[in-house]
Amino acid sequence: MLNPLITTARESLRYKGSGQVLWLLHRISGLGVVIFLGTHIFGMSMAAFNPPLHDAMLAVYKTPLFSIGEIALAACLVFHAVNGTRIAILELRPSLWEKQQVATRWSIIITLILLAPTIIIMAYKSISYYATHGLR
Amino acid sequence: MASTTITPGHTVRKVRPIPQTRNRFELGMWLFMRYSGLALVFLALSHFWMQHVLIGTHEIEFAGTQLRWGITGQPVTVEQVIWRAYYAVMLVLAVAHGINGVRQVTYDYFGHRPAVYKGLMSVIVVIAVLISLGGMAALFMGAAAGGGEAALR
Numbered sequence: 001m002l003n004p005l006i007t008t009a010r011e012s013l014r015y016k017g018s019g020q021v022l023w024l025l026h027r028i029s030g031l032g033v034v035i036f037l038g039t040h041i042f043g044m045s046m047a048a049f050n051p052p053l054h055d056a057m058l059a060v061y062k063t064p065l066f067s068i069g070e071i072a073l074a075a076c077l078v079f080h081a082v083n084g085t086r087i088a089i090l091e092l093r094p095s096l097w098e099k100q101q102v103a104t105r106w107s108i109i110i111t112l113i114l115l116a117p118t119i120i121i122m123a124y125k126s127i128s129y130y131a132t133h134g135l136r
Numbered sequence: 137m138a139s140t141t142i143t144p145g146h147t148v149r150k151v152r153p154i155p156q157t158r159n160r161f162e163l164g165m166w167l168f169m170r171y172s173g174l175a176l177v178f179l180a181l182s183h184f185w186m187q188h189v190l191i192g193t194h195e196i197e198f199a200g201t202q203l204r205w206g207i208t209g210q211p212v213t214v215e216q217v218i219w220r221a222y223y224a225v226m227l228v229l230a231v232a233h234g235i236n237g238v239r240q241v242t243y244d245y246f247g248h249r250p251a252v253y254k255g256l257m258s259v260i261v262v263i264a265v266l267i268s269l270g271g272m273a274a275l276f277m278g279a280a281a282g283g284g285e286a287a288l289r
């Protein structure tokens with residue numbers, strides 16, 4: 001059961017290079033953001049229909065567990081955005097296909113450049129909040 | 137397009153191939169994924185950075201939403217109309233992009249079982265439409281007066 005899986009994973013890595021991994025990450029990150037988005041739109045629309053419920057959702061956003069999840073959300077969103085831009089540009093301008101490898105490398109670099117300060121600021125804000133308000 | 141050859145040693149294209157032009161729905165969706173994605177780079181990232189890096193998740197308050205969306209029953213300012221339009225466009229594009237993405241994933245794993253695929257997609261689409269209608273209605277109404285902050289503490 002597991003052996004063919006491992007073989008597939010190893011062989012696709014060897015034959016097709018990092019593109020396969022990026023494809024899987026693009027899929028996982030997209031699904032991650034969709035799941036958040038569903039609950040998020042519901043929660044925020046409660047600002048109009050049910051303010052106490054809206055506040056309860058906002059209170060969840062301020063818990064340590066969510067603060068950690070949020071960093072994963074930031075990673076998903078930024079990676080999906082940069083990699084998606086690469087896909088869109090390369091496919092809408094097929095003459096650029098020869099630049100695939102360079103584009104792949106740059107989408108990883110740009111993701112990291114955008115993500116590093118975002119995560120540092122988010123983590124700093126969260127930690128200083130919990131330091132003054134305590135863990136609830 | 138078809139004339140582009142892939143040199144050996146280069147990474148092969150791993151993304152969804154350009155669909156047959158005969159299937160106009162799939163071609164439309166294929167294009168939509170790319171253009172809505174490009175628009176979402178600005179919309180979703182600006183929103184995320186505004187809420188986290190500028191405001192900070194722990195500083196988000198009901199009053200902020202009241203400020204941007206306006207308050208139900210009260211006159212709406214020009215800025216509030218712009219904020220509502222920004223959220224409305226993001227809502228429609230993100231939900232449509234996300235649903236079509238989920239459809240592609242569902243098809244990849246359940247496409248060989250049409251009953252399961254159709255059943256799953258019906259449930260997902262109904263839930264998504266209901267949530268989006270709620271989100272849209274909230275944007276038209278604005279945030280409730282008063283606010284629930286006091287109700288919790």
Ligand code: HEM
Binds near residue numbers: 084088152178
């Ligand atoms: C921020 C800018 C975004 C860009 C540039 C972007 C770009 C793309 C592109 C080009 C695809 C098609 C990939 C393919 O056909 O192989 C795609 C797929 C997808 N996107 Fe996005 N997207 C963005 C935001 C979002 C958001 C906000 C969500 C969630 C609501 C999302 C969820 C998905 C999902 C679930 C897929 C399907 C993945 C798959 O088929 O493996 N995307 N995205």
Ligand code: HEM
Binds near residue numbers: 077193202223227
């Ligand atoms: C944890 C991160 C996020 C936080 C803290 C957050 C916060 C908020 C807040 C406070 C609002 C209410 C409007 C306002 O006060 O300006 C809102 C609305 C909205 N957000 Fe987010 N947001 C986050 C991530 C996202 C992401 C990743 C997306 C989409 C890809 C998104 C899409 C939306 C949409 C569509 C609305 C309008 C909802 C409606 O009309 O009911 N948000 N968000």
